[in-house]
Amino acid sequence: GESVGLHLPTLSVQEGDNSIINCAYSNSASDYFIWYKQESGKGPQFIIDIRSNMDKRQGQRVTVLLNKTVKHLSLQIAATQPGDSAVYFCAERTGFQKLVFGTGTRLLVSP
């Protein structure tokens, strides 16, 4: 499949562990944030989003935390599975209503 990024930071975990993927965003005026998952050969897939007036949002096995003070976003995946192996991107909606994507983190899950 396509190479998403040759120099991505990589997080390696064991199946069943909890994973935490971090993202630093750049614009203090950004008001909306999204996490995407991209598997090899596919386009990014929406996972979860959060608005700037929230600091935590939970989905199925995933939780997003937002710390506006330090401009930091994290994605927590509970009970990580081999199928979670992918590249994860955070994106922020800036004041110009454009989505700006982070560089991505590669998650490798070992059985």
Place this chain on the structure above:
Amino acid sequence: KAGVTQTPRYLIKTRGQQVTLSCSPISGHRSVSWYQQTPGQGLQFLFEYFSETQRNKGNFPGRFSGRQFSNSRSEMNVSTLELGDSALYLCASSLRTSGSIEIGNEQFFGPGTRLTVL
């Protein structure tokens, strides 16, 4: 409901040529955004079309252009191709403009078109 489709999936061109990529959004979606993805620069926003009008534009040269048709299908064109244009070109559709953060307005991406410029 069918997802976002992009054609062709793979394309090889030579420098100086031009190329047209096509994107069909999810039925009912009126916004189409285009992105370029490369290992060095990551995912970068090219432009967004909504109701046949370019609504937003990223920082790319004028060689990159696009349009949207009345059925919301979109095309992007790159003229005078350069080696650095080799990338995965992704389109994404949403119900309303991508700037709207209303519930249910998330962007859905297609599988991309892999363009290689020789």
